[in-house]
Amino acid sequence: xxxxxxxxxxxxxxxxxxxxxxxxxxxxxxxxxxxxxxxxxxxxxxxxxxxxxxxxxxxxxxxxxxxxxxxxxxxxxxxxxxxxxxxxxxxxxxxxxxxxxxxxxxxxxxxxxxxxxxxxxxxxxxxxxxxxxxxxx
Amino acid sequence: xxxxxxxxxxxxxxxxxxxxxxxxxxxxxxxxxxxxxxxxxxxxxxxxxxxxxxxxxxxxxxxxxxxxxxxxxxxxxxxxxxxxxxxxxxxxxxxxxxxxxxxxxxxxxxxxxxxxxxxxxxxxxxxxxxxxxxxxxxxxxxxxxxxxxxxxxxxxxxxxxxxxxxxxxxxxxxxxxxxxxxxxxxxxxxxxxxx
Numbered sequence: 001x002x003x004x005x006x007x008x009x010x011x012x013x014x015x016x017x018x019x020x021x022x023x024x025x026x027x028x029x030x031x032x033x034x035x036x037x038x039x040x041x042x043x044x045x046x047x048x049x050x051x052x053x054x055x056x057x058x059x060x061x062x063x064x065x066x067x068x069x070x071x072x073x074x075x076x077x078x079x080x081x082x083x084x085x086x087x088x089x090x091x092x093x094x095x096x097x098x099x100x101x102x103x104x105x106x107x108x109x110x111x112x113x114x115x116x117x118x119x120x121x122x123x124x125x126x127x128x129x130x131x132x133x134x135x136x137x
Numbered sequence: 138x139x140x141x142x143x144x145x146x147x148x149x150x151x152x153x154x155x156x157x158x159x160x161x162x163x164x165x166x167x168x169x170x171x172x173x174x175x176x177x178x179x180x181x182x183x184x185x186x187x188x189x190x191x192x193x194x195x196x197x198x199x200x201x202x203x204x205x206x207x208x209x210x211x212x213x214x215x216x217x218x219x220x221x222x223x224x225x226x227x228x229x230x231x232x233x234x235x236x237x238x239x240x241x242x243x244x245x246x247x248x249x250x251x252x253x254x255x256x257x258x259x260x261x262x263x264x265x266x267x268x269x270x271x272x273x274x275x276x277x278x279x280x281x282x283x284x285x286x287x288x289x290x291x292x293x294x295x296x297x298x299x300x301x302x303x304x305x306x307x308x309x310x311x312x313x314x315x316x317x318x319x320x321x322x323x324x325x326x327x328x329x330x331x332x
Contacts, residue, residue, distance in 0.1 A: 020228050023224075023228060027220075027221075027224045035162055035166070036162070038158075038162060039158050039159070039162035039163060042154065042155070042158040042162075043155050043158055043159075046150075046151040046152075046154040046155045046158075047151070047155070049147065049150075049151050050147070050148055050151040050152075053139065053144050053147040053148060053151075054144075054148075056139040056144070057139070057144065066141070066144075069141030069144070069145075070141055070144055070145045070148060071145075072141070072145075073141050073142045073144075073145035073146075074145050074149065075145075075146075075149060078149045078153065079149075081153075082149075082152060082153065082156065085156055085160070086156070089159075089160065089164060092164065092168070093164075096167070096168075096171070099171075114185065117185075117189050117195075118185070118188070118189070118195040120195060120196065121185075121195075122201075122204055122205065122208055123208065124178075124181075124207075124208040124211035124212050125208060125211075125212040126174070126211060126212055130171075130174060132170075132212075132214075132215050133212075136212060136213065136215075137215070
């Protein structure tokens with residue numbers, strides 16, 4: 001299999017000032033980690049709130065009593081919704097993994113066949129599994 | 138004093154918030170990016186088949202440029218966001234470079250050089266399709282752009298546009314993706330990142 005690199009001579013090449021590239025990279029990092037930071041912040045806040053709720057029962061009841069009381073008061077609607085959401089998310093992630101494996105299996109074959117038709121065929125530059133390369137993140 | 142009922146409700150709320158945040162910030166973007174790449178690959182495969190049928194040469198500048206654009210969109214699909222579009226637009230404005238569209242100019246020139254009208258129309262159609270996929274990806278990932286799209290559609294509707302919902306949304310998307318978020322800048326940005 002021919003390596004997955006862009007072997008075609010560059011007929012078009014744009015010039016980009018270094019400061020602009022650098023600014024974009026910095027802002028790109030902010031964008032990338034900004035989303036993760038918001039997610040982590042929301043999760044930490046929720047965990048902290050759950051912790052303070054549990055702390056409110058400290059010294060007033062035993063752990064077994066507390067768990068039983070809470071379990072007895074869990075809303076069936078919320079419990080079913082959460083269970084369905086978790087199942088669906090799990091199924092999606094499982095399917096996503098299978099999809100990646102299938103893509104990896106087919107990519108080499110498609111590339112070989114297309115190169116027979118167009119020897120200068122260029123590639124997208126993503127990984128063989130169809131995901132973003134680490135260097136492009 | 139907190140009762141067991143209140144405690145259970147508080148814990149349920151915390152669990153739901155964590156799950157919702159995970160879906161919104163982690164799972165959904167992953168799914169959207171996967172869909173976007175899949176759709177772009179589909180257009181690129183159709184372009185390849187079109188060239189393989191002998192309609193256009195594989196070394197024709199129009200084919201090469203369009204393939205480069207699609208490859209760049211696929212590779213940098215995760216960067217097609219409102220934030221990045223606005224940043225790119227701002228940087229171009231600051232550097233006084235806002236009218237420079239090297240890829241787009243080359244594309245227009247190569248398209249004009251195509252002798253066959255049918256091939257030119259078909260290549261323009263492929264370009265339009267790849268842009269539509271990118272536009273949907275950009276708008277779909279931003280609540281702000283969803284709101285802007287709704288407002289633009291409403292303005293067009295109230296302005297007397299007698300279109301169907303699909304046409305109305307397309308025209309609204311064109312209105313939204315003009316000005317600071319010029320769609321040509323998105324593809325230009327992607328191609329520049331690749332070069």
